[in-house]
Amino acid sequence: xxxxxxxxxxxxxxxxxxxxxxxxxxxxxxxxxxxxxxxxxxxxxxxxxxxxxxxxxxxxxxxxxxxxxxxxxxxxxxxxxxxxxxxxxxxxxxxxxxxxxxxxxxxxxxxxxxxxxxxxxxxxxxxxxxxxxxxxxxxxxxxxxxxxxxxxxxxxxxxxxxxxxxxxxxxxxxxxxxxxxxxxxxxxxxxxxxxxxxxxxxxxxxxxxxxxxxxxxxxxxxxxxxxxxxxxxxxxxxxxxxxxxxxxxxxxxxxxxxxxxxxxxxxxxxxxxxxxxxxxxxxxxxxxxxxxxxxxxxxxxxxxxxxxxxxxxxxxxxxxx
Numbered sequence: 001x002x003x004x005x006x007x008x009x010x011x012x013x014x015x016x017x018x019x020x021x022x023x024x025x026x027x028x029x030x031x032x033x034x035x036x037x038x039x040x041x042x043x044x045x046x047x048x049x050x051x052x053x054x055x056x057x058x059x060x061x062x063x064x065x066x067x068x069x070x071x072x073x074x075x076x077x078x079x080x081x082x083x084x085x086x087x088x089x090x091x092x093x094x095x096x097x098x099x100x101x102x103x104x105x106x107x108x109x110x111x112x113x114x115x116x117x118x119x120x121x122x123x124x125x126x127x128x129x130x131x132x133x134x135x136x137x138x139x140x141x142x143x144x145x146x147x148x149x150x151x152x153x154x155x156x157x158x159x160x161x162x163x164x165x166x167x168x169x170x171x172x173x174x175x176x177x178x179x180x181x182x183x184x185x186x187x188x189x190x191x192x193x194x195x196x197x198x199x200x201x202x203x204x205x206x207x208x209x210x211x212x213x214x215x216x217x218x219x220x221x222x223x224x225x226x227x228x229x230x231x232x233x234x235x236x237x238x239x240x241x242x243x244x245x246x247x248x249x250x251x252x253x254x255x256x257x258x259x260x261x262x263x264x265x266x267x268x269x270x271x272x273x274x275x276x277x278x279x280x281x282x283x284x285x286x287x288x289x290x291x292x293x294x295x296x297x298x299x300x301x302x303x304x305x306x307x308x309x310x311x312x313x314x315x316x317x318x319x320x321x
Contacts, residue, residue, distance in 0.1 A: 001245060004222045006199050007138025007167030009069050009095045011223060012038035014241040015212055018170075018203050018227035019043060019073050019142075021103070023284070027268035029067065031261075032230055036237040039223065040070050044100055044108075047076030047085035061092045071096035071140065075103060077112035077123070079130035086134040096167075097135055099127060102144045104176045115144050115176035121157050125164040132165035140168040140201075145188045148177035154188050155195035162196045170201035170225070180228070189219040201225055207236065209243020209250075216244075232288025234261065255293065259316045262289035266312050279306055286312060293319055 002013040016039030017024060017032045024032075029040045042060055049057035061072050072094040076082050086097055101124055103114030110116075117124040124141075131139045141161045146152035158169045173188035174180065184204030193200045202221035206212050207229040215224050229236050239250045253261065265285055270278035286303040290296050299315055306312055 001241070004199055006069075006096065006140070006223070009138060011069050013223060014038045014244055015206070015237050016201070016223060016225040017041065017230060017237075018172075018225040019071075019098070019100075020227050021105075023231070024227070025269070025281075026062075026272050027265060028234075028285070030268055031234045031265050032237060033067065035234045036241045037230075037234075038069075038237075038241075039225065040067050041098060042070075042072045042094075044073050044075045044103065045085070047074045047081045048078070050074075050085040050088055051081050061089060061094075063092050063094050069095045071098045073098040073100050073142070074131070075100040075108055075113050076127070077117065079123075079126045082127050083130035083134045086131045086139075090134075090136055094137060096138050096140055097131060098140045098142055098170070099131055099166075100142050101161075102142045102170075102172050104144070104179050109176065115147065118144060118153060118157055118176070119147050119151070121153070121160050124157070125160050128161050128164035128166050138167035139165060140170060141166045142170040142172070144171075145173045145175045145185060148175050151175075152188070155191040158192045158200075159195045162198050166198060168199040168201060168222075169196060170203060171221075172203045174204065186215060186219050189215070189221050193220045199223065203227070206240075209240045212240045213244060232262075232285065232291055234265070256320060258289065259319055262286060263312060263316060265289070266309065270309060275309060276307075279308055279312070282306075282312070286315065290315070290319070295319075 003010050004013050017037040019041040021044045045057050045060045063070055074085055101117040108114035145154050171189045171192050173184045189202040199222035201223045202215050202219050203225045206215055206226045212224045242250045266282045269282045283303050287300040290299045
């Protein structure tokens with residue numbers, strides 16, 4: 001496979017996992033890496049929470065050797081807190097620090113963080129400068145197309161982030177107003193690529209090897225990542241890697257293999273969080289793995305109330321029975 005250099009960090013040019021808050025936890029990232037995800041990123045970490053010595057925030061910053069190349073993603077709207085948080089992150093030794101300027105959810109946007117920063121490019125640039133001033137690794141930025149369709153400013157915004165010191169720009173080509181609806185506009189990724197000289201990471205609506213190859217070809221991006229397409233289908237990374245290498249489609253896993261992967265994922269969550277908490281957090285994952293199986297609606301409804309590993313085994317028995 002071909003490799004890219006992101007601020008000196010070597011990453012396989014196949015497909016990485018985009019960050020997903022409250023979804024892409026340690027177990028999720030681990031199983032995606034096992035299926036070939038070339039690049040991983042933490043869940044969002046609050047810069048302010050990290051500065052106030054929040055134990056939850058610190059847990060999200062842990063970096064394991066087997067996760068590398070690995071980024072920790074920060075969010076916040078105040079340069080001074082971003083700088084302090086980046087300084088704290090040094091002890092965890094991430095390969096990359098990513099600044100989130102694309103999250104559309106209200107609790108991040110309303111104080112002025114996430115995608116709201118695309119309305120204040122001057123402040124966003126100060127945030128990047130503050131991060132770079134304290135970082136001992138590359139700093140990247142995740143953005144959207146813009147705030148809404150009347151204010152699509154990704155290319156100009158990306159150029160300012162590069163000027164402020166960003167080593168790469170990741171682009172999800174939807175506006176904040178669109179959230180996750182409709183179709184992403186890949187032409188925005190190409191415009192960003194044309195506007196900057198640093199690597200550009202493309203993200204949005206890639207679900208297969210053919211689509212990953214198409215994004216590379218149409219946008220010129222340096223790396224493709226995906227998020228929602230891996231929910232209940234972590235093998236998508238293996239399929240993409242194989243297609244990019246050979247031009248051939250891999251058949252998806254059979255039902256029995258799929259259930260084995262689901263149980264393995266649940267067991268990973270239990271290992272890291274204990275059975276009681278782990279199984280409750282695994283409910284959404286189980287529902288995703290059950291999508292499309294016979295009787296899926298009823299089974300997915302049941303998955304919302306599972307309380308133990310045995311409950312998961314009973315669902316698997318019904319699926320395979």
